[in-house]
Amino acid sequence: MGRKILLEKAGIPGIREFSIYRHHGGYGSAEKALIKMSPAEILQEVTRSGLRGRGGAGFPTGLKWSFLDRKCTNPRFLICNADESEPGTFKDRYLMEFLPHLVLEGLIISSFALGANTCYIYVRGEFKTLIGILQKAINEAYQQNFLGKNILGTGYSLDIFVHPGAGAYICGEETALLESLEGKRGNPRIKPPFPAYKGLYGCPTMVNNVETLAAIGPIIEMGGEAYASIGKGKSTGTKLISACGNINKPGVYEIDLGLPVEDFIYSKEFCGGIKDGKRLKAVVPGGSSVPILPAELILRTAGGQQRLMTYESLADGGFDSGSMLGSGGFIVYNEDACIVRNTWNFTRFYQHESCGQCSPCREGTGWMEKVLNRLEHGLGKMSDIDLLASIAGKIEGTTICPLGDAAAWPVSSAIRHFRQEFEFHAEHPEIVRKINHGALVKNQESNIQYR
Amino acid sequence: MVKVTIDNIPIEVEEGTTILNAARKIGGKIVPPAMCYYSKLAGSGGKCRTCLVKVAKSSAKDPRPMPKLVASCSTPVQDGMEVLNITSPEVIETRKAIVEFLLINHPLDCPVCDQAGECDLQDLSFSHGMANTRTIESRREFPPTDIGPFIKLHMNRCILCYRCIYVANQITDKRVHGILFRGDSSEISTYIENVIDNDFSGNMIDVCPVGALTDKTFRFKSRVWFLKPMDAHRQCTKCSGRVTAWMFGDEIYRITGRKDQFGEMEEFICNECRFGKKEFSDWIIDGPRKIKRQSVISASYYENMIKPSVINPIGEIMEETE
């Protein structure tokens, strides 16, 4: 068994309850942080731990915290980004469902470190059951004086509110999240100003992912240096990976960063190999937004080195032959998977989720979806492939928020690595129509509704 | 004051000025086109991405280039910044792509559109777009709807620049006009069919860069290039009363705000002036309006255009622009 830091207590029966969590050492770090440490010391430990944002971008958390405008006299806010909606990513949900108090403990320490007296958990609206679980845990923490006024007699006060979203992926983007929390339409803001200076209601605000914040408790407990000793290079600590697709054991796994990708896919402890003894075809290693990699490039880099589960190793080779760790949504495809269909599916998602503010993303995602839809249903042409690559290239880097890039990368990487499959679709429309999806073709030919 | 160069032309501007406004101070061809930014509407800009430019040097302190193209309308200048607009092939290429994106769902019904001739999108695609199209897909379709008694919305033509939303929020009753849905199904709508009846709602028509919002009192009356724009004024209790009257002979066909060289209204005007005063006797005519912006109605803007040999009806007011 690998080491567990976040999920250490996940197996204990009844761990959702305060008393049991406390009995197993829970809230020890909160006590330690609030009573024995100063905010600056906590920040120092977090910086030392080398913890990087688990929401997707992998930005060092200590550094991000240090950017928070501490001169401004307005109230400060901490926001826990629990809008997890990226296809393939379901790790935050697991944390909140099984270890709500671990998340709360992280929130309490982080709010104290950042000097925030109000904290919001912006939770994805579809996670209806989690809202109840979180609220119950918050109520318990209030009763036990870990929340509310004058926590543990330290004079520090904190309120935590759970705010459900209304079903938009874009509200996971931090500035769209702030707009949504303010009761407005969830459109990403134009940066700068960054939330650390002008966030919620114009006040300094820190937005962090659930997993990032959940790791704060263990880091305080074990010390930043001990946390940093796990992992490899600048990818320190452990990371939750949500594995799905054609594998024997889909699920959420906690791994030490630095684990070889091959071990993760094939070892019994994790994914347990490809289902039904088939061959591995491709992997999307970090949620639907990151580039897809074919089997040979996910196991080894273009330079022939073993590919590891770290931010650096997965990105090795840039976009030509690399990908990203992203949010840790690990999607595995076997030899039977149709990459064109998969790309179409992802693009449909982005087309549906684009907020529609900026022209490249609004129009480009819809256009790519229509072209991919045609190709997938045997109505495409050879020239559509270059057209797609060109559209994706024009969306990339020209948009307000990274959703545009996230929509473009899967398309450009799929064409880069699996061009022959797109060509097959264009060359053999009869075959594609016959094997694949007769019913949909009929639908497409009559009149497909895009709205 | 900070010093910047745009396409190698140096200029000094106040701190906090955006690249676009610095470029407008220089004027001429190096001004990036802006389809969503409107200097009189707070918060506008950043959406259409036609104004993207390259920052080759961030500032004197930090000489690194910015990694991506930036929206000039919402990026403030820094001392020593070097900006490339028309001198950067990357910018020109990207702008071409943006025009293409703006057009893939646009109906291109210019022959029956009231805006034709003074449409920012027409001008933009003429100057920055490509000659061919790469789309064969069907376009978004919406039925035309009425927004209040004076305004017609053709959602098909809308480029979702949000300007009319800012007008609705900032100079008319708040929050009755907005965007519904998201992505490429977004549409402009007036909350549950509420009509906009506010003295200043007509300004939405003038800020709309395309023919999505048109004047119902002028619809299908005339092509704009057959009319003579005249500066006119009257005593008005609600607004300044300074307008442009679009005339044919002695008849006033329509009233709009006065637009400057960047296509922005100099002042917002009230609905009474715009829709209610169409008699020659209502107005004191100041003289011909000089149209300096990049528009078909100032035909001499396009240097390479072959000018027709017949006398142009608005010939006298045309002026060469840089």
Ligand SMILES: Cc1cc2nc3c(=O)[nH]c(=O)nc-3n(C[C@H](O)[C@H](O)[C@H](O)COP(=O)(O)O)c2cc1C
């Ligand atoms: C379109 C989009 C969706 C996002 N969705 C999420 C999300 O669901 N959860 C999340 O934690 N971060 C999400 N992010 C990343 C956040 O913007 C932000 O970077 C993150 O919450 C920062 O937290 P971290 O520093 O702890 O990673 C999203 C970003 C984009 C562009």
Ligand code: SF4
């Ligand atoms: S990139 Fe897409 S989602 Fe992001 S602001 Fe632009 S339109 Fe909205």
Ligand code: SF4
């Ligand atoms: S109706 Fe006109 S002003 Fe309003 S968003 Fe559309 S294009 Fe812009």
Ligand code: FES
């Ligand atoms: S004018 Fe700058 S993005 Fe539209």
